[in-house]
Amino acid sequence: MIGTFAEKILAQKAGLSRVRPGQIVTVKPDLLLTHDNTAAIIGKIGDDLKKYNVFDREKHIIVLDHVVPASSQKAAENHQKVRDYVKEYKIKHFYDVGEGICHQIVLEKGHAQPGMLILGSDSHTCTYGALNAFAAGIDRTEAAALLLTGETWLKVPHSIRIYLSGKLPAMVTAKDLILEIIGKLGADGANYCSVEYHGDVDHLNMEERMTIANMGVEMGAKNSVFLYDEQTARYLTERNIPVKAQRFVWADPPAVYRQTIDVEMDKAEPVVALPHCVDNVVPVTDVLGTPIHQFLLGTCTNGRLTDFETAAGILKGRHIAEGCRLLLLPASKSILQQTMASGAMQVLIEAGGMLLPPSCGPCLGAHLGVLAPGERCLSTANRNFKGRMGCAEAEIFLAGPQTIAWSAVHGKISDPRQIRS
Amino acid sequence: MNVWKYGDNINTDMLFPGRYTYTCSTAEEIKPHLLEDMDKEFAGKIKSGDVILAGKNFGCGSSREQPALGLKAVGVLAIVAESFARIFYRASLNQGLLLIECPEAVQAYQPGDVITIDQENGRIHVGDKAFSYPPLPRAIMDIWQAGGLLPYARQKLASAKKGDTHV
Numbered sequence: 064m065i066g067t068f069a070e071k072i073l074a075q076k077a078g079l080s081r082v083r084p085g086q087i088v089t090v091k092p093d094l095l096l097t098h099d100n101t102a103a104i105i106g107k108i109g110d111d112l113k114k115y116n117v118f119d120r121e122k123h124i125i126v127l128d129h130v131v132p133a134s135s136q137k138a139a140e141n142h143q144k145v146r147d148y149v150k151e152y153k154i155k156h157f158y159d160v161g162e163g164i165c166h167q168i169v170l171e172k173g174h175a176q177p178g179m180l181i182l183g184s185d186s187h188t189c190t191y192g193a194l195n196a197f198a199a200g201i202d203r204t205e206a207a208a209l210l211l212t213g214e215t216w217l218k219v220p221h222s223i224r225i226y227l228s229g230k231l232p233a234m235v236t237a238k239d240l241i242l243e244i245i246g247k248l249g250a251d252g253a254n255y256c257s258v259e260y261h262g263d264v265d266h267l268n269m270e271e272r273m274t275i276a277n278m279g280v281e282m283g284a285k286n287s288v289f290l291y292d293e294q295t296a297r298y299l300t301e302r303n304i305p306v307k308a309q310r311f312v313w314a315d316p317p318a319v320y321r322q323t324i325d326v327e328m329d330k331a332e333p334v335v336a337l338p339h340c341v342d343n344v345v346p347v348t349d350v351l352g353t354p355i356h357q358f359l360l361g362t363c364t365n366g367r368l369t370d371f372e373t374a375a376g377i378l379k380g381r382h383i384a385e386g387c388r389l390l391l392l393p394a395s396k397s398i399l400q401q402t403m404a405s406g407a408m409q410v411l412i413e414a415g416g417m418l419l420p421p422s423c424g425p426c427l428g429a430h431l432g433v434l435a436p437g438e439r440c441l442s443t444a445n446r447n448f449k450g451r452m453g454c455a456e457a458e459i460f461l462a463g464p465q466t467i468a469w470s471a472v473h474g475k476i477s478d479p480r481q482i483r484s
Numbered sequence: 485m486n487v488w489k490y491g492d493n494i495n496t497d498m499l500f501p502g503r504y505t506y507t508c509s510t511a512e513e514i515k516p517h518l519l520e521d522m523d524k525e526f527a528g529k530i531k532s533g534d535v536i537l538a539g540k541n542f543g544c545g546s547s548r549e550q551p552a553l554g555l556k557a558v559g560v561l562a563i564v565a566e567s568f569a570r571i572f573y574r575a576s577l578n579q580g581l582l583l584i585e586c587p588e589a590v591q592a593y594q595p596g597d598v599i600t601i602d603q604e605n606g607r608i609h610v611g612d613k614a615f616s617y618p619p620l621p622r623a624i625m626d627i628w629q630a631g632g633l634l635p636y637a638r639q640k641l642a643s644a645k646k647g648d649t650h651v
Contacts, residue, residue: 087621103509107634115641130506137507186547186571202549202575208637216623250493251541255570283544283569340493427502427546448497448545450521455501 067222067318068288069257072197075312076180084221084321091214094122094174096183097206098165098423099129102141104184105148107207117152118213124156124174125149126165129423130430133160138430163395163421166190166363170273171397173302177291177311182209187363187445189279192288193272194295195311197257199286220257220285221321222314223248227262229329234479236373237271238365238443238463241278242334244326246344254283256321259314264289266328269298270367277364278445281341333479335441336461339449347466353476355460356438358383358467360416361392362426365443365464368401374468375407377482383415384474390432391416392425415471428453441467441476485533485561487599488526492539496572498522499543499551508550511557518554532559535599537590539565543572549579556581562601564608566590577624580632584608586617 064071070082077088097104105112117123125145133139142160149157158168166187169175177195181188184206191198201215209215231240245252258279260272267275272289279287289295291311299309333347360366360374371393383389391411393399399421402408412418424430426444428451434440436456447459460476469479500514501521508514519526536555542565543551552575555563563576566587576583582603589608593599597611606619620628630636 087623089623099506106509111634111638111641115645135507141506184547186545188547200547200571202547202552202571202578204549204553204578204633205574208578208633211641212637250544251567251569254541254567280545280571283541285570427497427505429502429506433503446497446545448495450497450501450503453503455521 065315065317067257067314067320068259068312069197069220069222069286070318071314072178072180072312073217073219082219084219086219087216088219089214090180090217092122092182092209093179094124094181095206095209096124096126096165096169096181096185096188098126098185099141099145100184100203101125101148102144104203104207104210105144107204108211111211112152115211117154117210120153121155122213123154123210124169125154126158126162126168127160128164131160131420131422131424134430161396161420163397164363164366164423166277167366167394167398170194171302171395173299173304176299176304177295177309182215186280187277189284189286190273190277190363192276192279192286193269194298195289195291195313197286197288200280218255220255222257222259222318223253224259224261224320224323226323226325227260227264227328228325229263229327230266231328231331234465234482235331235333236463236465237267237274239334240326240328240331241275242336242344242461243331244324245278245282245342246334246336247324248282250281250340250342251283253279256284258284258287260287260289263328265292265294268369269294270369273367274364281445333463333466335466335476336447338447338458338460341445341447341461347462347476347478350476351478353460354439355441355470355475356387357432357434357440358387358389358471359392359425359432359440359442359444360389360464360467361394362444363394363423364445366392366394367398368405370443370464371402371407371411372405374464375410377465377468377479378414378472379410381414381472383471387471387474389414389416389471390425391418393421395421425452427451441470443467485535485598486531487535487537487593487597488530489537489593490522490539493541493544494522494538495545496543496548496551497545500548500554502546505548505550511553514550514554515558518551518558530558530560533561534559535561536563537565537593538563539590540567542568544569547571547575549575552576552579552581564589564599577628578633580628582628584617586615589615
């Protein structure tokens, strides 16, 4: 079969020999992810669930991660409703508070696999494209309907091909690369599109691919996806998924793309996304010296082992500047344990970092790490929208973990290439 | 009818702040916080039948559906934008809220213009000018006409269940 990744996988899932961009297809997702919003989702369909039951109890993954541990009685009651639902409907895959952020859990526990169609009631569901899945975000109501019917419609997207060449220089990370791409394409540059990464992607490890795929929605993409290669196979094998069960899909020529973009990784540099848009991207050298009050290292974008080790490498033997805060937000319990075993977490805490439970709360201003009016935060998260961290009069800047660690030492935005060990 | 006009890249945090996402989920809880961080007057002054006009990429950002649910509940007749972000587009359709992608209509609007919409024929009138927009594909029109995705899914489930008993 010829076509783009999106055309091929959606044809396969719809049972058609070929589909074209713009075509509406009916599909049955392989997995449905929901998180704390499960309580609101099942609240919409209480009577329907009693009548029709859950369409497939093995396809629903639930991770409690957004307001954890509960910050109020209301949040606690939400969690309780979810636990009751899990029990009553015998939902197979449930991860309670403390396990980690849903996107990391779906990846590290081996749920996301190549060639799967995964929908989730969270916009960063697109992260699973790192493992060659077609993964897209949906709203709560759609998740409710999927629980009952198991199927939905999708419009076959146009595709954008991003050709990466070369290798990232020292002190430049995957976060800088994806911010540069978003800056180039714009916040709606990939709207409704499937974004495929081609070229020297073997120079990007699985964690880097996750960072890049995670940010797809920040340029409007429906999904963003990497090919399946030896690194993907190894990641899955480590999670007890045998290679022969790994059914990858990839574009075949002559696939037609709406746009092709060439990006030279060798020329990438540390960048910063300025408030209040993710595509407001400038080289770090344009904003050197901007005073920062809070630093956030972690989240589903940059909360993995390499991110913490990169930061620890910089902060070892140093301390964050006086009057600043450094929040550490690992993406999962398992990652937290890895950072403890490697010693990175110890270094970061000695340097002045404060460890938060693996969760989403600070990122969206829902729980912990809220900013005050006039404050600035330099964050490895994926969004810098006005009000995002709980205060509409604060400012959020986005960057990679190396820039955050080095800037924390100075209390102001600093160029990590200036580090002299 | 009032027209509320906004710019490009109006994101979900501007439409409904993240700090309320796990404390507000019903229409009554959502309404007072609509557009709170962007336009403090909106929630108090929005009336049934009002129209929102916006630029590119309206609704970008999170998958949160509260803005779509809340705007439908306060009676917004339609959101007319140069373009919409995809999750917001689906979320609105699923609430039965009308979204119209028509850059010409947005650009033609002058303060004081009355806007009327003929969804049947895909026409929008802005003052004395009229513009066409492409109709929804059949499958999607069915969802909108049912009043949203859950009423639509219930119709389908009920007829499937009926079918079963006949077999």
